[in-house]
Amino acid sequence: MFPLEKVGLPTRVSEPDAKKNLLAREHVRNSAAIRSACRAIIAVLLALLVTSIPILLSGKSPSLAYWSLLKGALGSLDNVAFALNKCTPYILTATGVALCFRAGMINIGGEGQIAIGALVASWVALNASGPPFLIVFLALAGGVIAGAVWAGIAAAIRLTRGVHEVLSTLLLNFIGVLVVSAMLNGSMGEEGAGFPQSPLFEDRVLLPKLISGYELHVGFIIALAVAVLAQILLWRTRFGFQLRLLGGSRPAADYAGVSFAAGVMAVMLLGGGLAGLAGAIEVLGVHYRLIEGFSQGFGFTAVAVALLGAADPLVVIPAALFFGFLQAGALAMQREVGVPSSLIFVIQGLSTVFALCAVGLDRRRRV
Amino acid sequence: METIFIGGLLASAIRIATPLILGALGGLISERAGIFAVGIEGMMLAGAFGASIATFATDSVVAGLAVAILAGMLPAALVAVAVTRFRSDQMVTGLAINVLAFGLTGFLIRGLFDGRPPAIRIALLRPLSVPFLSDLPAVGPILFQQPILTYGAVAFALLLHVFLCRTSMGLALRATGESPEAVFAAGNDPVAIRQVAVLVCGAIAGLGGAVLVLQDVGTFTDGMTGGRGFLALSALIVGRWNPLGTLASCLIFGAASALEVRIQGVDLPVNSYVIQMMPYAIALIVLAGLGRGTRMPQAIGRAYHTG
Numbered sequence: 001m002f003p004l005e006k007v008g009l010p011t012r013v014s015e016p017d018a019k020k021n022l023l024a025r026e027h028v029r030n031s032a033a034i035r036s037a038c039r040a041i042i043a044v045l046l047a048l049l050v051t052s053i054p055i056l057l058s059g060k061s062p063s064l065a066y067w068s069l070l071k072g073a074l075g076s077l078d079n080v081a082f083a084l085n086k087c088t089p090y091i092l093t094a095t096g097v098a099l100c101f102r103a104g105m106i107n108i109g110g111e112g113q114i115a116i117g118a119l120v121a122s123w124v125a126l127n128a129s130g131p132p133f134l135i136v137f138l139a140l141a142g143g144v145i146a147g148a149v150w151a152g153i154a155a156a157i158r159l160t161r162g163v164h165e166v167l168s169t170l171l172l173n174f175i176g177v178l179v180v181s182a183m184l185n186g187s188m189g190e191e192g193a194g195f196p197q198s199p200l201f202e203d204r205v206l207l208p209k210l211i212s213g214y215e216l217h218v219g220f221i222i223a224l225a226v227a228v229l230a231q232i233l234l235w236r237t238r239f240g241f242q243l244r245l246l247g248g249s250r251p252a253a254d255y256a257g258v259s260f261a262a263g264v265m266a267v268m269l270l271g272g273g274l275a276g277l278a279g280a281i282e283v284l285g286v287h288y289r290l291i292e293g294f295s296q297g298f299g300f301t302a303v304a305v306a307l308l309g310a311a312d313p314l315v316v317i318p319a320a321l322f323f324g325f326l327q328a329g330a331l332a333m334q335r336e337v338g339v340p341s342s343l344i345f346v347i348q349g350l351s352t353v354f355a356l357c358a359v360g361l362d363r364r365r366r367v
Numbered sequence: 368m369e370t371i372f373i374g375g376l377l378a379s380a381i382r383i384a385t386p387l388i389l390g391a392l393g394g395l396i397s398e399r400a401g402i403f404a405v406g407i408e409g410m411m412l413a414g415a416f417g418a419s420i421a422t423f424a425t426d427s428v429v430a431g432l433a434v435a436i437l438a439g440m441l442p443a444a445l446v447a448v449a450v451t452r453f454r455s456d457q458m459v460t461g462l463a464i465n466v467l468a469f470g471l472t473g474f475l476i477r478g479l480f481d482g483r484p485p486a487i488r489i490a491l492l493r494p495l496s497v498p499f500l501s502d503l504p505a506v507g508p509i510l511f512q513q514p515i516l517t518y519g520a521v522a523f524a525l526l527l528h529v530f531l532c533r534t535s536m537g538l539a540l541r542a543t544g545e546s547p548e549a550v551f552a553a554g555n556d557p558v559a560i561r562q563v564a565v566l567v568c569g570a571i572a573g574l575g576g577a578v579l580v581l582q583d584v585g586t587f588t589d590g591m592t593g594g595r596g597f598l599a600l601s602a603l604i605v606g607r608w609n610p611l612g613t614l615a616s617c618l619i620f621g622a623a624s625a626l627e628v629r630i631q632g633v634d635l636p637v638n639s640y641v642i643q644m645m646p647y648a649i650a651l652i653v654l655a656g657l658g659r660g661t662r663m664p665q666a667i668g669r670a671y672h673t674g
Contacts, residue, residue, distance in 0.1 A: 054471060058478025106458055161655045166405070166458050167604065168654070170597055174647040182640035300462055307459060340477040342589070345470025352463035353445065356455035364454055364672070 029235075036310030039358040040319060043308065047351035054346060055339060065339040072332025073325035079332075081216035085286055087324030089114065089278035091223040093302035094309060094316045095230045096271030101311040102234060103267040104247035109151055109169025110275045111299030112176030116150045117143035117276025118283045119180050122290035123188070125201045125283070132204040139205065140280045147276015148269040150176055155268035159261050165268070173299055184292050196292035207285035219281035226274060230313035243267055275302070304352040307359075323348060376625050378509045381517060383628075384621025385582065386411065386592075388520040389575030390599030391606070391613045392527055393439075393568040399531065399608060400564035401544035401557075401666045405461025406446050407572045408596025409468030414439040414573025416472040418580045419587035423487045431489075432577050439573015440566050442468050447565040451558050454670035465596070473589045487586045492516065514582045516574075521614065523571075528610040540564060544664030547671035557671050572596070601650035607657075608664065616653075620646040 052062035073083045093110045100107040121143035128135045154168040183189075184196035207217045234240040245253045246263045253260065278298070283290050305323050309316030326348065330341035390411050394404030417438025422431030442464045449455040476484045492514040501511035531537040539560060542550045547557035576592060584591060598620055606613030627642040 054474055054478065058474070060478075108458075108462060157651075157655050161657075163654045167601065168651060171601060171647045171651045171654075174594055174597070175644050175651070178640045178644045178647075182638045182644075185640065186638055297466075300466055303459060303462060304466070340474050342470045342473030342477070345466050346474060347470075349463045349465075349467025349470055353449055353455070353460060353467070356460050356463065357449050357453035359456075360449075360454035360670070 033310070033312060033315065035362070036312065037315060039362065040308045040310065040315070040355055043354035043358055044322065044351045046354045047347050050350055051343065051347050055343065058339070060337060060339050064337050065333055065343070068336045068339075069326065069329040069333045069344075072329030072336075074329075075332075077214065079328065081211075081214040083325050083328035084216050084220050084321075086328045087320045088217075088219045088223045088285075089282050089298055090301060090305050090320035090323050091227055091317055092278035092281070093275045093298060094305035094320055095223075095227050095313045096274030097302050097306035098309060098311040098313055098316050099230060099234065099243065100267050100271045101306055102240075102247045103243040103263055104250070105155075105264060105267060105271075106166050106303075107151060107154075107169055107268060107271045108166055108299055108303050109154055109172050109176075109272070110278075110302040111295050111297070112169070112173035113147040113150045113272045113275035114279035114282070114295040114298050115173075115176045115180045116279070117147035118279030118290055118295065119183060119188075120146035120276075121280030122198055122201070122283050125205045126188070126198065128205075135205045136207065136284065139284060140277060143276040143280025144273040145276070147279065148273035151268045151272020151275070152265065155265045159264060177293075177295065180290065180295075181292050184290060188290065190289075198290040200289050201284070205284070206288055207281060217281070217285035219285045222277075222281065224317065226277075227313045227317050234313060239266070275299075301348065304348055307352060308355050310359075374509055376622070376629055378512065379628070380618060380622035380625040381509070382513060382582065382621075383624045384617045385514075385517045385520045386575040386579040386595055387599045387602055387617040387620055388524060388614055389578060390572045390596055391603040391617055392520075392524055392610060393571030393575065394600055394603045395527070395606075395608060395610060395613055396540070396571065397565050397568035398603065398667060399541050399544045399664055400561045401547060401664055401669065401671070402446070402450055402561055402565050402568075403457040403461060403668055404568055404600060404603070405458050406442060406464035406468075406596075407461075407568070407575075407599050408592055408594070409442050409461075409465035410439045410569045410572035411576035411579070411596045411599075412465075412468045412472055412590065412592045413442050413569075414576030415580045415591055416476065416576070416587055417573065418577035419487050419489060420476075422489050422581065423485070428492065428581060431581060432574065435573045435577035435580075436570045437573070439571070439576065440569040443565050443569020443572075446569075447562040450565070450670065451561055454672070457668050469590050472587075476587060476589075484587075489581065489585045491585050492582050516578045516582055520575075520578070524610045524614040531610065541664075544666055547666055551671075561671070572599075575599070598646055598650070601647070601654070604663075605650055605653045605657075607662075619649065623649065 048066065055062040055065050072079065074080055093114065097107050097110060121139040124139040124142045125135060128138055150172060151169070154165050154172055157163045157168045158165045181196060184198060188198050190197055190199045207219055210216045210218050210221065234243065242253070242258045242263055245256060245258055246260060250260065279295060282294065287294060301323055305319045306316060309319035326344040330344045333339050334341040390407045393410070394407045397404040414435040418431040418435035421434035422428060446460055446464055449460050450457050494512045495515050497511040501508065531541060539550060539555050543557045543560045550557045550560065579592065579595070580587060599617070602616040602620055603613050605616040623642070623645040627639060630639065630642065
């Protein structure tokens with residue numbers, strides 16, 4: 001028999017010990033969060049450092065470029081409001097992706113789910129009649145349901161036919177975006193606009209602004225609330241524990257009687273719903289209409305944000321802020337110092353790769 | 368009229384499929400060695416960038432192809448190191464590479480030319496008739512009046528089939544994707560095999576991007592691969608990880624795209640976007656139809672490490 005005391009495992013748990021274990025577990029959890037935050041910061045700094053090389057190649061100064069990027073994102077209250085709007089879809093979608101990650105599912109279908117969510121929300125905003133707040137609510141709810149259905153298709157194919165969700169969500173992205181294009185070039189398009197877009201929504205069905213005079217809409221607060229709720233769901237509820245169990249060890253989940261199918265379906269519906277909500281908020285709060293290609297790249301960025309946020313909804317918030325600020329400052333950087341805005345995709349791609357490597361290294365060291 | 372239409376459709380299907388074929392075959396090499404090839408899109412884009420810059424600068428197609436190969440290998444090298452040395456998640460690494468390639472090519476095409484992308488115009492490679500064979504009735508004009516790189520891509524599919532099934536190196540490659548431990552036990556280095564496989568994948572996918580520039584588009588635009596890498600990835604899976612099946616599914620996807628181009632202008636009850644959706648929908652339906660019958664390489668996605 002293997003002596004359990006030797007490896008530091010208690011053979012019998014007494015009452016006070018149980019409490020101590022709980023505290024110890026909390027400590028492990030906190031130190032894991034700190035470690036993943038450090039990993040993310042190092043990855044981002046490294047990415048900024050490496051990205052200086054192409055900036056130097058193009059004959060510009062990296063520090064000047066980064067400074068104008070920062071100024072563009074946070075230089076004035078207007079800029080901050082604009083930037084926080086940019087962060088909103090990332091927080092929502094990445095929170096959904098993070099929950100999926102925790103359950104061992106890689107949902108890269110954010111782009112399609114956002115597109116379909118926005119499509120349904122726009123349809124509701126254009127066609128529903130009734131009191132304004134009801135229409136806004138119905139539009140947001142429609143977005144959630146549509147996004148959830150779109151992700152649910154991928155989950156269903158995974159569960160019944162065993163096709164990996166990365167492939168199905170990826171293919172559904174293309175189909176979803178094309179469905180939006182088809183609608184905008186068809187019955188939902190604005191006549192004579194010259195660009196595939198829907199007519200403007202009426203003012204009364206738009207998402208209210210948070211502070212009058214600034215662009216920031218209430219969607220940002222919704223996103224923050226969703227992230228906090230997701231954190232509670234993940235760490236403080238039975239369902240959250242089941243998700244983590246599914247992601248941590250499938251055999252353990254089976255042994256504990258946690259249904260793989262139910263868990264996968266539930267988490268994909270949740271993730272898709274959040275992405276759909278992001279799409280709905282984007283059209284009702286930022287564009288005021290459905291525009292072709294507005295969701296481009298969101299799905300991937302959400303995966304990167306979730307990853308930098310170590311699949312922890314609360315850590316996802318700063319990661320989403322970082323990516324949103326990059327996006328918001330990019331145009332100012334291009335205008336002021338002539339550094340092409342594509343640069344931010346280099347920063348995003350590199351910080352993701354570095355974060356992935358750090359996660360891999362960390363796992364290797366501890367195994 | 369009918370036959371000309373169908374003949375022209377099939378001929379352009381083969382031409383349009385060429386970048387897909389190369390991308391998918393590159394991905395096949397990587398996946399048979401056990402590394403998910405989600406980064407094909409980025410590698411193709413890098414190749415397209417390299418080919419257009421080099422051909423534009425030197426006026427030589429050969430230089431364009433050579434630079435495309437190197438350009439495709441750059442992101443591949445990053446993937447190879449990240450997934451084998453750092454054991455990063457293969458799927459997400461591939462996605463990150465795609466974004467990186469999108470950003471870097473878009474940045475460089477402006478940054479290297481004082482902030483404004485140069486007007487690159489490259490003469491497209493003309494179809495090359497194979498003597499005698501191109502005179503065959505019906506199939507001649509379809510199969511044997513293609514640009515040179517198209518012949519190359521089809522030949523490569525056949526060669527790859529022979530390599531995988533008939534050579535010991537091909538066996539080692541396939542074994543690395545099934546059981547790297549067995550490869551290690553047999554005295555080979557699975558990590559090295561995987562790294563080389565990913566690099567070769569980058570080179571071939573880079574060529575695929577070059578084909579897109581040199582045979583189809585003639586210039587470089589931001590994100591010009593437009594999802595072709597992902598389509599190649601689907602083709603490779605629909606083709607069940609073997610070169611001939613992959614070739615066939617690429618041709619089907621090519622036919623769908625060719626159809627889409629040809630029916631624009633023709634008044635049809637279906638929206639052209641529905642036709643554009645077809646390759647993706649076909650891929651999804653076929654994947655779901657094959658279901659668990661799709662036996663992917665056993666060790667794919669799993670990092671290999673010794674003791």
